[in-house]
Amino acid sequence: MKNLKLKIARVEKDLSQDELAKAVSVTRQTIGLIELGKYNPSLSLCVAICKALSKTLDDLFWEET
Template structure:
């Protein structure tokens, strides 16, 4: 699954650590999502989308691996 997390995080001037703290997860979790090693739970995907004022569908492309 491809995500827009890295692009949106960088555009917002956030570090992985800062985004993780804002969402209550570790920097490693953010890194794993960005590199495609971890698919977030639905709850985390919704929190990410809300944080960036996007829809879940805008944040994640489920048709890619």
């Protein structure tokens, strides 16, 4: 399942995938795969992404049922 919440939060902060990737010490491809729902990030990476985007884990990674 695509992570549109992550993509929207990244765009709202006016960050490219590459800029976010550098901020959290991963590759641009990793951010792209997370947004496409093809990579399951570690909890520590999720936390780093949330801090970089000023969001909570629930904001970006909680799936509504």
